[in-house]
Amino acid sequence: MKARIIVTPKKAVLDPQGKTVQSALEHMGYAGVTGVHVGKYIEIDLAPGTDRGAAEKALQEASHKFLSNPVIEDFKLELVD
Amino acid sequence: MKARIIVTPKKAVLDPQGKTVQSALEHMGYAGVTGVHVGKYIEIDLAPGTDRGAAEKALQEASHKFLSNPVIEDFKLELVD
Structure with missing residues (x-):
């Protein structure tokens, strides 16, 4: 079994890396x-x-506690076989 | 329409960030x-x-050229509506 976690900056938070890729x-x-x-x-x-x-x-719990920063980031957890 | 690109280090390449998270x-x-x-x-x-x-x-083309480093990374591109 595998877990996939995607951590993204919250929409309201500046995303300088994203802006750089976009330009x-x-x-x-x-x-x-x-x-x-x-x-x-x-x-x-x-x-x-x-x-x-x-x-x-x-x-x-781990994603919330230390794999993401819940103040500025959202995460999505998915388990696949 | 959205595109999602996931860039991961190739299996044979050292992944120090992954090792750190694992430990x-x-x-x-x-x-x-x-x-x-x-x-x-x-x-x-x-x-x-x-x-x-x-x-x-x-x-x-963009993923291969500059969003990933094809020498050490693989990428997966997915288009969703």
């Missing part, structure tokens, strides 16, 4: 880009036989 | 983690009416 895309001639958000992607491999419910609970 | 999880008592990979997540908002095929081609 780079424009300068390189890629038109039609109206916004770019850059975040973190964390993939966690879990030992076989891990309990799904328990893993989800533990990872929600 | 942090272990130290904080989260058992059963067998590996962690940390990458980048880029979400691109596209103007309404953008041609899907053309956007996909342009973003494949």
Whole structure:
């Protein structure tokens, strides 16, 4: 089982990395880009036989506590087999 | 339309950020983690009416050229409505 966590800056928070990518895309001639958000992607491999419910609970907690900064970031957790 | 690009280090490449997260999880008592990979997540908002095929081609090229480093990173591009 694998867990995928995507951490993105909250919409109201400045995203300088996103702005940089957006203007780079424009300068390189890629038109039609109206916004770019850059975040973190964390993939966690879990030992076989891990309990799904328990893993989800533990990872929600870990994501909130130290994989993201809840003041300025949102996260999305997804478990896949 | 939105594009999501996930950039991860190739399996053969050292991933110090992933190792750090893995040992942090272990130290904080989260058992059963067998590996962690940390990458980048880029979400691109596209103007309404953008041609899907053309956007996909342009973003494949942009991802390969400057959103990822193809020597040490893999990327996955996904277009969603």
